[in-house]
Amino acid sequence: MSENKQKRQKRDLSGWLVFSKPYDMSSTEAVGKLRWLYGAKKAGHAGTLDPLATGILPIAFGEATKTVPHVQDGTKVYQFDIAWGAQTTTDDMEGEVMETSEHRPDRSSLEAVLPRFTGTITQVPPAFSAIRIGGERAYDLARAGEKLDMPPREVEIDGIDILSHGPDRTRLSVTCAKGTYVRALARDIALALGTRGHVGALHRAQVGRFSDENAISLAEIETVEGAARDALLLPVAAGLFDLPEIRVDDRQAATIRLGNPVLLAGRDAPVSLDEAWASCRGQAVALGMVEHGQFKPRRVILSSA
Incomplete structure (x- = not known):
């Protein structure tokens, strides 16, 4: 019993699952089922799919939920x-x-x-x-x-x-x-x-860059556990396709995660962007904008480390 309870303990989990929704399952049911399977504290989907429809239902866990609006806007x-x-x-x-x-x-x-x-x-x-x-x-x-x-x-x-x-x-x-x-x-x-x-x-x-080619079925998720199941997730950054990426160092990332802007140096550094995202060592740091050569965070994404 204690082992079963331990498996279902809610945990901080962040990333995207490109879920292949089966026929006759609502989007809300899909989120609930996958949140339970992963034991995730927080989950949501990027765009409702009718119960009678099948196919791509992007599921966001944890910090990935902050990128849901961008995925919803994808083609x-x-x-x-x-x-x-x-x-x-x-x-x-x-x-x-x-x-x-x-x-x-x-x-x-x-x-x-x-x-x-x-x-x-x-x-x-x-x-x-x-x-x-x-x-x-x-x-x-x-x-x-x-x-x-x-x-x-x-x-x-x-x-x-x-x-x-x-x-x-x-x-x-x-x-x-x-x-x-x-x-x-x-x-x-x-x-x-x-x-x-x-x-x-x-x-x-x-949906955006999430397609049938990288979709995961419910059966595939249920047949694996632990690290193998977590390995099916894509990083938070996968939901930020087509947005300009601003690469920052560890010091700048720490500053951004406190909600503060950072000055972008270098010959090719952008001066102005309405939308962009900052990354450090391949991980998403924040969604924001570039104004007067500074990256200004709007939504900070906490480290998954």
């Missing part, structure tokens, strides 16, 4: 099926069928319409979404039977590719920015083709 890649012929209340397979159509688009018609859904486009989010309306979640209001007037929003879509096409289902890959609703995209593509459709399957293949 996303989704692979999804449009199930042709029916529009549902939720724009996925969970909802009730609202309208049907016998029309099935051919591949050339689909290829012709997809450019209309790239670049900056306007979407009306699904009624069953987490958007707040009057302080309440839209999905709570929708479940209560309220008719919702969902506010349109602009989103950025870099590109859409056809992976496979058939009479009943088409599989697409979309590269997009934060805030894009794939369910709304499937619905609107179908409407543009003169038919109806909903998401029949959804997989998130990438």
Whole structure:
């Protein structure tokens, strides 16, 4: 009994887990399960993934939670099926069928319409979404039977590719920015083709630099323990992709971790940066900015040593 209690003792653990979320598990459940498996004091995720969706759910432990906003802002890649012929209340397979159509688009018609859904486009989010309306979640209001007037929003879509096409289902890959609703995209593509459709399957293949290539399944995590399980984690710095890195020495790192700015020396030292992160010996020290040649910390990241 004492050994079991010792295994479950909460510990200071920091790093990123590129988790491959299975079907029918909510993002909240995933965080709870992984926090328990790792015995971590603190954990969170970078971007909700629907229970019926699979794929990349970045899990942050400890100090990595301070880098969550940056990971959430990373480019996303989704692979999804449009199930042709029916529009549902939720724009996925969970909802009730609202309208049907016998029309099935051919591949050339689909290829012709997809450019209309790239670049900056306007979407009306699904009624069953987490958007707040009057302080309440839209999905709570929708479940209560309220008719919702969902506010349109602009989103950025870099590109859409056809992976496979058939009479009943088409599989697409979309590269997009934060805030894009794939369910709304499937619905609107179908409407543009003169038919109806909903998401029949959804997989998130990438969030920033976290992708299927370095994703870890629940089975893989559960089959190892101790140091081998910890070795599956990426460092806190892995969540700071695409931000300028400012390398500092031990003395400067100690100053920054006290919340104080440091002067950056050297011919190539930046004078001004809106966003940057400081590192020392490969470890993240702080998120911050560079102003007048000084690195100024906004969020200090404690040493994992």
